[in-house]
Amino acid sequence: MTTSINETRIIADPDVPLVRIIREFDAPPEKVFRAHTDPDLFVQWNGPHGYELRLDQFDCRTGGSFRYVMVGDGFEGGFRGCFHEVREGELIIQTFTFEGLPDGVALERIMFEDLGNERTLLTSTSLVDSFEGRDEFLASGMEVGVRDGFERLDALLGR
């Protein structure tokens, strides 16, 4: 199943309602970090394919916050959260809420680990307060995944 060296791995913890996504990048941590904190770069790779990400606010530093609207495919939804801790080239701890479900909040920790040779290990962990919440979180991703279309993914994967 491996189609690239930098394959995304997914882990759902059995004891805690979290989802962890692990991926390596051919760039140093400072660069991967900047792609997460610079609003102009952030919009270029975030959100599912075919959706536009409109940033209302994006202040990625400790104590800052963000809000963006995702538009596409008949869907328009707001997402927001606070940047709890942001450390250059090291980690981002933030909250994440879909405004359609304002009581639900995920605590996200994104860690940038230097692998040397201009490579970075990125570990993104989303923790919610119940297993049901995690499964909704997973299911929403899958729904978008269907709309995203396998053709495009296959093309990306070179199949």
Next chain:
Amino acid sequence: MAADQLSRVLSALADPTRRDMVARLAVADATVLELAQPYDVTVQAVSKHLKVLEDAGLVSRSRDAQRRPVHLEAEVFDLMTKWIERYRRLAENRYRRLDEVLRAMPDEVVKPDRPDDRKEKHDHQHQ
């Protein structure tokens, strides 16, 4: 599909020993004793792993008292892994776009040794 079933499958497959057991059961049914053989663990420990897989609906055990072979519920397994795979691919999709963004980024913007200098450069970039 019930969300909690998905959760149980995700949890069941999060363990490397159980993933390995599932991989072996994909080839052929096996008894608990046969499953325990390659591992440095007790039959009880293997039975415990099987219980988790059984609760998740991934395997079933026949009531054939003597042998009780363990059978992989391939349809459930395929469907579940497809769902998880779809989620994983969605993340992979995003990260491939991030790969592109990283390739296009100039190196000098991210030199870590002089943060103040870099911040200035960065601000200029967006004016």
